[in-house]
Amino acid sequence: MDWTALMDLHGAYERSRVLHAAVAHDLFTHVAALEGQSGGLPVPGTAVAAAAGTDPRATELVLNALAALGLLQKSAPEDPEAPLDSGGFNTAPVAQRHLVDGCDADFRPFIRFDMDSWTHWELLPDVLEEGGPAMKDHMYQSDPEATRRFIDAMESIGQARGDARVLADRIDLGRAVHLLDVGGGAATYSLAFLSANKHLHATLIDLPNTLEVTHDHVAKAPLGVRERIRLVACDYNNDDIPRPPKTSSLPDALVKDLKKLGMDDNLLPKLSEGYDIAWVSNILHGEDEEENKALARRLFSVLRPGGRVIIKDHILDPTLTEPQVGALFAVNMLLFTKGGRNYGFDEVRRWYEDAGFVDITEQPPKAPLTSSLVVARKPGGGLQEELSRAMKLAGEGVSGFVKSLTGRSG
Ligand SMILES: C[S@@+](CC[C@H](N)C(=O)[O-])C[C@H]1O[C@@H](n2cnc3c(N)ncnc32)[C@H](O)[C@@H]1O
Structure with a gap:
């Protein structure tokens, strides 16, 4: 591994967290719904924030990051003098297939479940010192809602x-x-x-x-x-x-x-x-x-x-x-x-x-x-083995069957 790869590895959590936050607020579904209403035109970040009930500046920056990651596509504003936040967003094909309400192969339940894991991964340095697990409850059976999230995640x-x-x-x-x-x-x-x-x-x-x-x-x-x-x-x-x-x-x-x-x-x-x-x-x-x-x-x-x-x-x-x-x-x-x-x-x-x-x-x-x-x-x-098992199970009651196998009467 070289330095660039090491740097990339160190910061990998930023990508995960941006995706987690977007799924937590269902941003992909909002972008898809708004582009549907506008006949596929790029959707301004402010409109996504209004639909999702999120902060406009935070939403714009997260949407930009999602576009940088290839989950959205961003069109620059036509007027070069326009403010930087007046570009618009469309869903990328991968988001349409896996991250939008009603999509073919919904991956959001798995992401939502993994977001719950984040707090336990934070404890890894302590676990390294003291041994595991970080999760003290039974992973599957302590909380019915957590069980449902987990099982839905596996399905997803x-x-x-x-x-x-x-x-x-x-x-x-x-x-x-x-x-x-x-x-x-x-x-x-x-x-x-x-x-x-x-x-x-x-x-x-x-x-x-x-x-x-x-x-x-x-x-x-x-x-x-x-x-x-x-x-x-x-x-x-x-x-x-x-x-x-x-x-x-x-x-x-x-x-x-x-x-x-x-x-x-x-x-x-x-x-x-x-x-x-x-x-x-x-x-x-x-x-x-x-x-x-x-x-x-x-x-x-x-x-x-x-x-x-x-x-x-x-x-x-x-x-x-x-x-x-x-x-x-x-x-x-x-x-x-x-x-x-x-x-x-x-x-x-x-x-x-x-x-x-x-x-x-x-x-x-x-x-x-x-x-x-x-x-x-x-x-x-x-x-052969099935037959000898059958004979053992049969005992005395199937002399006809035994006869046919051995050629002799039981
Ligand atoms: C990681 S999930 C796998 C689910 C499924 N086999 C799949 O691949 O999608 C583990 C499953 O094992 C079940 N499980 C865990 N411990 C079990 C036990 N002691 N007896 C029966 N089922 C158990 C959990 O409830 C859960 O459904």
Whole structure:
């Protein structure tokens, strides 16, 4: 890093704060509304201040800074003798897409939530001396309004960057029928997976305050999607994780094969006493190592043989410094959680191997995502294994089925 870059880094908070203040007073929405009324003409700063109820001089200077940052466009006054503050502002495309009321991919909830983090980041020098966290309350469950801001923020970044849509397209869930969404928050990913996979059912577990918010997000989904999601209050560190509902939940091809082999209809549901997929998005970094090891074991116990855990998180290199976004986010976790941080792939792999998983791989971040995926498989799940499991479950009652497998009478 050279001196110029160092200087830029030192002053980076100025850019964040200008954006925070603009979103706090919804300046982009006001500029957009006023330009709409004037048929797209540049909007004077004084008009924005009047609409936002802000101080005219302060507003002018902040609008200039926003234009300098590329979030607004500013036209100079036509008359060179005109006062400097008589130029006008228009919204830049990025602001129209992410920062204006009713826009396509609203990023304001995330910015508003992060503004609340500012007071805790101020405490970093003290935390460095005394250890974390700076936030003493439970991050998710102490204040219902704070929980809502946080969950809406997660939804907003998932939608604005396109994570949910992109991942639902990219990840092949195969013939998965039961997905467990661990700490599913606003149900951003469950709903995207359910929309992309018509046969999929999801069980989303989360803490009670969060589920209040989850309900509101799920209620906005189309009926054909929301009827396939089940929300269950469950502390994944302490409660038993609910089993999947007993529906006809086997992959069609497997059911066909089993029926050909003489499998009794009433035994089929027993074969699916486990999830096909456990989706674990942005969870690992909130927990300490012991909690993460325990979670890996719990997930192993609720997956069916052959089922997969898919983790989405900032996964770091062995030096724990790359990618930069993950190394910085680890400091965020220092401020906000008792023992969370970002982990290296080797650490995660060891936890999941120790829990019994195999074929553990990492897919590094691929734009637009800034986090990696880690996939781990519970051994088993081939047809033979499903059959021997069925036989074990069947006991004496399915002599026909056993006969067809062994060629002998039970
Ligand atoms: C960072 S958010 C991630 C939300 C969602 N998975 C996503 O990626 O958008 C963490 C989520 O885990 C939930 N959570 C935290 N601790 C939990 C626990 N012990 N049991 C269940 N859920 C928990 C929070 O309520 C929150 O919804």
